[in-house]
Amino acid sequence: MRALRWHGKHDIRCDTVPDPVIEEGRDAIVKVSSCAICGSDLHLFDGFMQTMESGDIMGHEFMGEVVDVGRDNHKLKIGDRVVVPFTIFCGECDQCRRGNFSVCERSNRNRDKADKVFGHTTAGLFGYSHLTGGYPGGQAEFVRVPMADTTHVKIPAGLTDEQVLFLGDIFPTGWQAAANCDIQPEDTVAIWGAGPVGQMTIRSAVLLGARQVIAIDRVPERLAMAQAGGAITINLDEESVLERLKEMTRGKGPEKCIDAVGMESHATRAFDAIYDRVKQAVMLETDRPHVLREMIYVCRPAGTLSVPGVYGGLIDKIPFGASMNKGLTWKMGQTHVNRWTDDLLRRIQDGQIDPSFVITHTVPLQDGPGMYKTFRDKEDGCIKVVLKP
Template identity: 65%
Template sequence: MKALCWHGKGDIRCDTVPDPELQGPRDAIIRVTACAICGSDLHPYDGYMPTMEAGDIMGHETMGEVVALGSEVSNLAIGDRIVVPFNIACGDCFFCRKQLFSLCDRSNPNAEIAAKAMGHSPSGLFGYSHMLGGYAGGQAEFLRVPFADVGHIKVPDGISDEQALFLSDIFPTGYMAAENAEIEPGDTVAVWGCGPVGQFAIQSAWMLGAGRVIAIDTVPERLEMAWTVGKAEVIDFREVDVYEMLQEMTGGRGPDRCIDAVGAEAHAGGSIDAVVDKVKAATFLGTDRPHVLREMIMCCRKGGTLSVPGVYIGMLDKIPFGALMNKGLTVRTGQTHTHRYLEPLLAKVVSGEIDPSFVITDRAGLEDGPELYKKFRDKKDGCIKVVMQPNGSPK
């Protein structure tokens, strides 16, 4: 089969690799009908994700048609269209029983590696390093799905692949980010980053009762989408000082809730801390660029909440923890417990409350993937979200 494979920093290739096979009674194989490039994929692409190996298949936003089933998978049938959560969960460990699916204790076969870096291992992830399981990703013609009897949701007739695909990651991620922000009716919510996750965080903030949403970015097309589709007020961080503008917009109090939809690879114009972060990352003296996290701590109102869906990888420098503590801020983080959100968010799609396909700007075949990675990373030609069809046109 064809698959997009990692071969080093900035080097994604469309390779021919062996087809996946069932490896256990709870496995399924799907023929991938739609997959996407996620902002998180840029961390391995840019060389910041450890334990990647040449030839690893990329991708964790995937859906498709079931073509093979293990003997213990009784809730699926050949031909079912399913969305596959990006994180892998057994459904029965201590954490899964608490619906903390991204913390599953059983789905990462390389848990010891992750525990050395984090203290404990999160769940396994598709296409996201050997530290997190070494699972083949879904930017391919076929995908093996472990624990296929848990969590994967069937797509009803009348819902297109493009409407359903983002249930795999970015729609639940944006929604959990807004939920973690503890939004109260009428709150002012500031969202840093208007990429795909930021766009869904904006939509979700309104769903949860926000009174105002303020979106912060510098890419014109992203700000335009946040303004026109997301109905958010917008700030271009290259044009104004974000702290000063947010204080002015909120009468000096600061936003009630702040969402970091950027994570480890923040850009911030010419600010001193951002320049230092970039130099450290380029010279391997640091792994992450946490400018947004620092800025949120300073901007948020006293007693407010910081929600961090943006992915961080390692150690962070010069976090103003004194401000965090003295302002009484709450911080909520985590990989998304995707399985928890599949049914309620699918219901919102079916009802017409939201059409997640609004975020798509680029559609292509798998062979175009290597060039699209670069286009997406560099935010060229208005590229906000890439969807690929490995097996021809989607339904």
């Protein structure tokens, strides 16, 4: 089969590799009909995530048709159409029973590595380094799905791939980011980053009833899409984020602040952004936390910071004293995808939202390597790329 593989920083290739096979009783093999490039894939592309190995298959946002099932998998059958969550989960451990699927205690087959780095293991993830299990990803013609009897979202007839593909990651990620804020009708919600996750977060905050949703970015196409989704926009290249947020909240600051950017935040005019780039270049810091600093500073006292953006390692100069003294609540983490998917699938079926709005480019799988650069550099109006094997 053909698959997109990582061969080093900025080196993604479409290679021919062996087809996957059933390895364990709960497995399924899925023939991929659609997959996507996620913003967090760019952290791998740019070489910021630990424990990637040359030849690793990329991708964690995919769906398709079940073509084989293991002997112990009684929930799926050949011909079922499924979206596959990026988090692999057993459904049986203490964390899974609590609905905390992204920290499943059993699915990371490299849990010893994760224990050493994080203190405790997190769930296994598709296509996202050997720290999270080294599982081959979904930017491929076929994928082996371990623990597939739980790790799936079954899709009913009548919905297109484009409507439901993002149930595997960015839609529930945006929803969880907003849900973590416990949005009230009087709240202002400020969202840093209007990429794919930011776009889903904007629409989730609107659906959850925020009084005012503000999106912060610098890319005109992203800001236009955010505005179409109900957000007031701030172009950080043209105006002061701090002053505009103060103006729009009568000096009080937003009650809820969401970081939909993560470790590669950009802020060309800010001193701390220059500082972060220098420290990152000489390996004294892995992630750039400009957005986190700005959120702590502007958030209203007793407010909430929600962090769906991916961070991979160490950050510096976080004003934690300000966060503590302002009484801010932090909520963060990888997405517990299946905690949200029943509700979100119903919302798609009811016409409350069609997540396909975010797609700007659809290309064959073999064109994927070039689209990584287009997506990363925000060229050609690119916001979300769907690949067709």
